[in-house]
Amino acid sequence: MKLRTHCPAAGCHAPLRGALSDGARLVCPACGADALRDAVPDWCVEGRVQSCPCCGGTELYVRKDFPQRAGLAIVIAAGLAALILFKWNVLWAMSVLAGVVVIDALLYLFVPLVTVCYRCRTEFRDVVRNPDHHPFDLATAEKYPRSDHVG
Template sequence: MQIDVRNLQHHRLFTAQVDLDQPPDIIESSVAGTGDRTKIHLDWAQAIDDHNHLKRCPLCGCEELFVRKDFPQAIGFIIVLLAAVIAMIMFATRQVLEGFLVLGLVALIDAIIYLFSGRCLVCYRCRSEYRDLQIPRDHPGWELSTGEKYRTNNPGNTTG
């Protein structure tokens, strides 16, 4: 399993590979150029169920995880933005049909990428991401009410 480790402020620290058959108590990464090492203690108690599914974040202990498509959002945004610019230029030069074809083609490419992209688990509290693991089909996706509970700038937040 691959873990994109984040702190409680949602800042990405490093990426680590973990074997779920023998989960480590500590993962560490060196900071490039400084020689400093970042050590993170993992709490695996009740984090994995009998079917080898992750049910709790071993980094922060949060029991609420959501599943999302592992789609590179920045790349998707750039593709759509470029397609919109190209289509606007085509519309301005009265190439309306070609402009709509560009938009349709990009929508098709976007849908294909979305269909074939994997899924990952994300912790509501620390936003650490877990990839390359078994995720139950019925695992819930993002829920606004749960997300609001863990917002760091929420005045009533006592969890993060």
């Protein structure tokens, strides 16, 4: 399992990444704080994340592990290309849009999922999908105000 988070120590908030195995700790290289200090013993059962070991949060969601900015850039570039091509050749413009649909479908099929904590935005990769965790829900996310140092 791979984990990406920020140091929980007040005033530090350094980005942390690490691969975790049973009983492993994630220590901040900047201040020495233990990022997993709030971990309950059964936070991960059989490779499924049950709760966040960094903040103790139990509300997590799953999303595709693809950079949102890259996806937005692809959509904008395809939209602009299609708008320009519509002036000269409708078939080419439609081909660009169809190509983006194919790319999107391939990404959807082959990009793995990542589990994310609503409270602290810790990301868990290479974990077994927990059926209790659903896609992002704005109503749930609004319960946890976003800090400037997280994400």
